[in-house]
Amino acid sequence: MKIEYTPIGVIHTPFKELENMPIQPAGAKGIQGMIEIFKEYRDGLKDLEGFSHIILLYHFHHSQGFKLHVVPFMDTEMRGLFATRAPKRPNPIGLSVVELDKIENGLLYIRNVDILDGTPLLDIKPYVPEFDTPTDIRLGWLEKVRKTVSHRKSDDRFK
């Protein structure tokens, strides 16, 4: 079974290469980006500006192939791919929760951006705590390192 998607826009950010990027929005506080939504989809942006945070789903367009075991940026041990957020996935879909500043003429001005410049956007969803924020969390291998995420940067390991 093949599933075919078409980008609805492009994400513009200050990050022109894979190295030295923040590895999550938590490490990208204040970094601004801009999303260009293609004309034919702009009508769907109505009412979105009321939300302070949005979920972006996008295609890791620089990710070639996948590996089922990776050493994540936040660790020194091999981990199962699905227990990480590494980009080399069977379906390389990225997910980031970013802050929405404003929308003007089909352009979304966003903040806390950890995404590579030129990334094709697949979907936008409003972030809703009642849907998206569980309680009583356990974090596996990430438990020890979770507090350090805002200081970490990417390197070239997932090229």
Add this chain to the structure above:
Amino acid sequence: MKIEYTPIGVIHTPFKELENMPIQPAGAKGIQGMIEIFKEYRDGLKDLEGFSHIILLYHFHHSQGFKLHVVPFMDTEMRGLFATRAPKRPNPIGLSVVELDKIENGLLYIRNVDILDGTPLLDIKPYVPEFDTPTDIRLGWLEKVRKTVSHRKSDDRFK
């Protein structure tokens, strides 16, 4: 630009038709499901069991075409599609945060499932509050109705 994905597994749930489903995991408390990960991807599940909650990205396989304005289950007014979680999207990717009970032989036993039976799974990511939970949230049109989500059910409007 076309992007092609291939399912990594199938989600099995008690929901055989689109009507009368919980509309989000918050309304599906305790409802159990099971994900079958295809053999060739099972090695990537290592370390995942340490996480209490996982993010599922899946293909809304019963969604045909899209509409840029919809009346969401939680509202009576037309809203811009991207300000809702409705399934009829240009790229019909669903996102649910569910609880992970255990993993056995490539089967993931999950809880709080709001997903249709037979749904093709695209990706699994560990849920990490530092990445996925922003603060200082504004919720637009959903602000008034957010507390009622756990009582609401779907109907046939997105067939």
